[in-house]
Amino acid sequence: MQITVKETEMLKAFVNEAQLQTGATTAEEVLEDNMSFMNAVDLLQEVGGSLQSVGGVMASLAAKGFIVDTGESTRGASCTDWSATSDGIRFHFSPED
Helix, strand or coil: CCCCHHHHHHHHHHHHHHHHHHCCCCHHHHHHCCCCCECHHHHHHHHCCCHHHHHHHHHHHHHCCCEEECCCCCCCCCCCCEEECHHHHHHHHCCCC
């Protein structure tokens, strides 16, 4: 599957967050304790652009099954957290074609 540069950058932000929170270095370690929680505001700070463009990239990654809306924010943020899915994490760590 092909993903855009923006999608790659955003997926990397999710995985980096999980690695920062847990110290994980491999896909298996990230999958074991998936702490890749980010919301649109977090992502805006990481990848830049506008909230509208961030939302568009998030929607595209969600349609591809790489991120999912958790429906809440355990961190108490005003907007819901999203996290990378198992497919998204595996895709991030897969070798490029």
